Amino acid sequence: MAALKHIVGSVAVITIRNPPVNALSPQVQVSLMEVLKDVTLDPSVKAIVLCGENGKFSGGADIRTFSKTDPKTDIKRMSLDDVNSVAERSRKPVVAAVEGVALGGGLELALACHYRIAHVKARVGLTEVLLGLLPGAGGTQRLPRLIGVPAALDMITTGKIVPAPVAVKLGIVDSVTEGSAVEEAIHLAQKVVGQPLESRRICSKPIQCPPNVDSLLNDAKVKLKKQFRGAESHQVCVEAIRAAVQLPFAEGIVKERELFLSLFNSDQAKACQYAFFAERSVAKWTTPSGANWKSASPQTIRTAAVIGLGTMGQGIAVSLAKAQIQVIAVEQDEQQLEKGSKAVTAILERETLKKQQFELAHKSDSFGSVTFTLDFNALKNADLVIEAVYENMALKKEIFQRLSSICKPGAFLCTNTSGLDIDEIASVTDRPHLVIGTHFFSPAHLMKLLEVVRGYHSSSTIISTVMNLSKVLNKVGVVVDNCPLFVGNRLLLPYINQAVFLLEDGRTPEEVDQVLEEFGYAMGPFRMSDLAGLDIGWRSRMEFGLTGPKLLPGAPVRQREGKRYSPLPDILCEEGRFGQKSGKGWYQYETVGGRNAARDPWVHNFLHEYRRAHAIKQKNVSQGEILEWCLYPLINEGFKVLEDGIASGPEDIDVIYNNGYGWPRHKGGPMFYASMIGLPRVLVKLEEFYKNNPDIPSLKPSNLLKALVKQGSPPLKEWRSQLGYPNSRL
Numbered sequence: 001m002a003a004l005k006h007i008v009g010s011v012a013v014i015t016i017r018n019p020p021v022n023a024l025s026p027q028v029q030v031s032l033m034e035v036l037k038d039v040t041l042d043p044s045v046k047a048i049v050l051c052g053e054n055g056k057f058s059g060g061a062d063i064r065t066f067s068k069t070d071p072k073t074d075i076k077r078m079s080l081d082d083v084n085s086v087a088e089r090s091r092k093p094v095v096a097a098v099e100g101v102a103l104g105g106g107l108e109l110a111l112a113c114h115y116r117i118a119h120v121k122a123r124v125g126l127t128e129v130l131l132g133l134l135p136g137a138g139g140t141q142r143l144p145r146l147i148g149v150p151a152a153l154d155m156i157t158t159g160k161i162v163p164a165p166v167a168v169k170l171g172i173v174d175s176v177t178e179g180s181a182v183e184e185a186i187h188l189a190q191k192v193v194g195q196p197l198e199s200r201r202i203c204s205k206p207i208q209c210p211p212n213v214d215s216l217l218n219d220a221k222v223k224l225k226k227q228f229r230g231a232e233s234h235q236v237c238v239e240a241i242r243a244a245v246q247l248p249f250a251e252g253i254v255k256e257r258e259l260f261l262s263l264f265n266s267d268q269a270k271a272c273q274y275a276f277f278a279e280r281s282v283a284k285w286t287t288p289s290g291a292n293w294k295s296a297s298p299q300t301i302r303t304a305a306v307i308g309l310g311t312m313g314q315g316i317a318v319s320l321a322k323a324q325i326q327v328i329a330v331e332q333d334e335q336q337l338e339k340g341s342k343a344v345t346a347i348l349e350r351e352t353l354k355k356q357q358f359e360l361a362h363k364s365d366s367f368g369s370v371t372f373t374l375d376f377n378a379l380k381n382a383d384l385v386i387e388a389v390y391e392n393m394a395l396k397k398e399i400f401q402r403l404s405s406i407c408k409p410g411a412f413l414c415t416n417t418s419g420l421d422i423d424e425i426a427s428v429t430d431r432p433h434l435v436i437g438t439h440f441f442s443p444a445h446l447m448k449l450l451e452v453v454r455g456y457h458s459s460s461t462i463i464s465t466v467m468n469l470s471k472v473l474n475k476v477g478v479v480v481d482n483c484p485l486f487v488g489n490r491l492l493l494p495y496i497n498q499a500v501f502l503l504e505d506g507r508t509p510e511e512v513d514q515v516l517e518e519f520g521y522a523m524g525p526f527r528m529s530d531l532a533g534l535d536i537g538w539r540s541r542m543e544f545g546l547t548g549p550k551l552l553p554g555a556p557v558r559q560r561e562g563k564r565y566s567p568l569p570d571i572l573c574e575e576g577r578f579g580q581k582s583g584k585g586w587y588q589y590e591t592v593g594g595r596n597a598a599r600d601p602w603v604h605n606f607l608h609e610y611r612r613a614h615a616i617k618q619k620n621v622s623q624g625e626i627l628e629w630c631l632y633p634l635i636n637e638g639f640k641v642l643e644d645g646i647a648s649g650p651e652d653i654d655v656i657y658n659n660g661y662g663w664p665r666h667k668g669g670p671m672f673y674a675s676m677i678g679l680p681r682v683l684v685k686l687e688e689f690y691k692n693n694p695d696i697p698s699l700k701p702s703n704l705l706k707a708l709v710k711q712g713s714p715p716l717k718e719w720r721s722q723l724g725y726p727n728s729r730l
């Protein structure tokens with residue numbers, strides 16, 4: 001039975017049972033319906049308590065069943081909404097005992113109950129929008145009636161999850177307990193037996209609308225359009241709330257259903273649900289040698305050290321402190337230490353304020369302490385060290401040599417690098433098996449992604465420890481193999497190069513950015529490069545002799561070793577245009593460090609002169625071609641990464657792109673996107689591009705892509721078998 005019943009006095013306690021998160025699968029819904037009807041008819045039962053097994057109310061509808069559901073028949077036959085209305089119409093009081101989580105359909109079920117008691121650590125939210133859907137079991141009609149339109153609009157359109165103390169202030173739950181929510185709910189249920197229920201039925205509540213409700217909804221749509229470019233579900237959620245505002249409850253439910261069905265089978269919903277499971281699947285890492293998440297023994301990190309308090313080091317220190325880890329932050333000179341400590345303290349103060357505001361000053365766990373020091377010996381007690389100095393192999397090796405002699409045996413040594421060789425760094429230590437790459441993304445206290453780069457000798461213990469740490473830091477860790485630039489930046493390189501070639505061929509930064517932003521990227525390649533800093537790539541190209549003093553004399557301006565090369569980004573840097581940090585790059589900014597990119601006539605004039613000087617003929621490229629020209633080489637590199645065994649599956653690449661590179665989640669990730677548009681199309685286009693541009697090797701189609709097309713383009717979940725890995729569980 002998916003819903004169990006036991007009787008306490010005159011109270012029937014119905015427990016949802018579907019481990020691990022008590023998802024409301026169709027079977028659970030049927031079972032709930034039966035038990036609910038049963039107890040409503042049972043004269044000995046005077047009140048009902050609804051709870052979930054193992055301290056979790058419910059993680060919502062069972063997402064895994066969505067792809068197997070035919071919306072035309074299955075959803076109409078039986079839906080969670082039917083269960084909810086039976087609970088709400090019941091003449092016996094129904095109390096929801098919310099422990100753990102009540103998310104999506106879980107919260108919608110709780111909203112249909114007459115009372116809600118939550119454990120203080122419980123979290124609630126209508127998260128459907130993040131799955132490309134809307135709360136289709138009455139959530140869009142009940143929540144605005146319960147907590148008002150503005151608060152409901154915020155929660156429903158963002159999928160925000162709130163802790164119980166916030167939920168009680170908002171009016172979502174009636175009270176919070178530090179003890180057992182089930183006991184408390186039984187107690188309440190007994191107390192309210194016989195009391196009138198009409199005022200407790202949210203469906204009967206009149207909706208409180210602010211006078212400017214129309215403009216509130218319209219403004220929300222504009223804001224959401226900017227925040228979630230191209231994503232439909234956020235917009236449709238607003239329309240469902242508009243229905244709540246304009247229509248009586250029963251009609252609103254009909255409209256909600258209609259809007260829900262318009263999203264249910266969409267490609268965007270499929271992409272978001274794929275992204276959800278892909279994130280879960282990367283946690284279950286495995287290495288070619290057979291080490292895996294199940295058999296490894298992760299260690300708990302209580303004290304961590306950060307070396308280098310530049311932008312990355314600051315963010316990493318804050319991230320650790322926010323996770324209640326004690327941090328030792330080390331710098332090499334007094335001035336850097338003072339600058340770094342001021343920055344870390346300021347960010348931590350802002351984060352504390354945010355946390356307090358969010359939790360409405362409810363007592364909450366404080367952050368870990370951060371000790372700032374110049375003394376390397378202070379690292380001797382650290383469980384784990386993250387070196388975050390700038391990208392210079394010699395400097396990193398010198399630090400790791402010192403760490404070997406200072407750190408306690410067993411301490412884990414991590415290097416925050418975006419592409420340097422982990423094995424070379426590990427080779428200078430006394431413990432290569434305890435060395436690993438941790439590629440954080442800036443700002444490190446906010447960005448979700450952590451690329452965990454295993455070296456040749458990295459043990460399963462360090463991999464699992466860092467993967468566990470990523471969860472503790474509220475990040476998504478993805479294990480990848482060691483290769484130049486790892487996974488994320490390796491795919492980024494051809495994408496950026498292609499975008500720059502477009503400038504040579506006659507396009508402008510604004511035109512290219514617009515196409516990629518309309519596709520859904522948070523920022524186009526030029527805006528993003530300005531944000532990241534153009535000097536980073538420039539220094540690395542100088543290091544590799546592609547430009548600057550190490551460049552071989554006589555090298556053609558637009559070629560390196562016979563391959564097409566654009567010196568445009570180098571010239572910008574030579575002009576002191578490093579992006580936002582210098583107030584100018586591909587765009588101009590209002591001030592040094594400014595955020596608002598504006599068209600820069602200097603850049604346009606410079607591009608014009610450059611094309612004239614090199615006699616480059618302008619090409620007519622459509623918006624669709626700009627998109628394919630930039631994205632297909634990125635996807636192609638993804639296939640090469642899979643071929644090389646650097647990422648263990650397409651999901652890993654997609655999770656990296658969704659969480660670290662601003663890829664629109666509603667397009668699933670680059671590999672998922674390729675599977676949706678069709679591998680043959682990607683292959684044909686790459687072949688055409690490569691034929692016309694044989695001097696751009698990244699356009700040469702990967703063998704894996706060709707092999708998959710030859711096999712009839714199997715679904716993404718079967719690609720792994722081509723690589724010798726077991727197929728995806730998705």
Ligand SMILES: C/C=C(\C)C(=O)SCCNC(=O)CCNC(=O)[C@H](O)C(C)(C)COP(=O)(O)OP(=O)(O)OC[C@H]1O[C@@H](n2cnc3c(N)ncnc32)[C@H](O)[C@@H]1OP(=O)(O)O
Nearest residue numbers: 020021023059060061062063064103104105127128136280
């Ligand atoms: C219409 C649509 C309606 C009415 C809906 O309700 S849509 C679903 C809305 N619910 C959600 O968006 C919640 C999704 N789940 C989560 O946010 C989290 O899983 C959690 C907070 C519930 C638990 O987090 P955590 O403890 O970290 O565990 P995992 O995330 O690793 O999950 C454990 C396994 O449970 C599977 N899972 C989680 N939620 C669902 C679900 N709603 N349906 C099906 N399966 C779910 C998850 O995939 C993990 O399983 P494995 O992948 O490890 O096998």
